[in-house]
Amino acid sequence: MAVYGRSDEAVERAQELYGWTKHVPVCLEDGSDRVNSKNARWIAASGCKVETRPLKRLVGDSGGKLDALELDDGERVRCDALFLSAALRQSCALA
Numbered sequence: 693m694a695v696y697g698r699s700d701e702a703v704e705r706a707q708e709l710y711g712w713t714k715h716v717p718v719c720l721e722d723g724s725d726r727v728n729s730k731n732a733r734w735i736a737a738s739g740c741k742v743e744t745r746p747l748k749r750l751v752g753d754s755g756g757k758l759d760a761l762e763l764d765d766g767e768r769v770r771c772d773a774l775f776l777s778a779a780l781r782q783s784c785a786l787a
Contacts, residue, residue, distance in 0.1 A: 694761060694769065696747060697721055697777025703731040705777040706740055717769050719743045719761060743769065750774065 694717045695706045706716040718740060727735070727742075735742055746764040753759065760768040 693773045693775065694719060694771040695775045695777055696761075699727045700731055701777040703727050703735065703742070705775055707734060707738075709775060710738060710740070714739070717741050717743055717761075717771065719747050719763075719769075721747075 693709050693713050693715070695702045695709065696719045697705060698721050702718050702720060706718045709716050716738075718735075720742060734740075743763065745767070748762045748764045748766075750758055751760040751762050751768060758772060758774060760770050761774065762768050
């Protein structure tokens with residue numbers, strides 16, 4: 693499993709998934725490795741890798757199964773599932 697999102701939100705999602713697997717790469721959408729001190733301590737203690745290189749594409753087979761995340765420089769990070777950490781806020785005035 694991997695998580696893609698903004699700094700602290702993505703790390704917090706990885707913390708939720710850590711109970712399922714100890715291998716949870718975190719790909720930061722904004723390319724920043726700045727996270728709050730609490731999340732930085734968790735990253736260090738858990739051994740989860742935070743990836744700041746841009747995500748280029750998702751790699752999978754023709755059946756739609758995810759195999760890896762390809763980073764901007766061509767390196768691939770193996771994963772079977774990608775969780776998004778998206779902001780939950782109203783984006784228009786309609787509501």
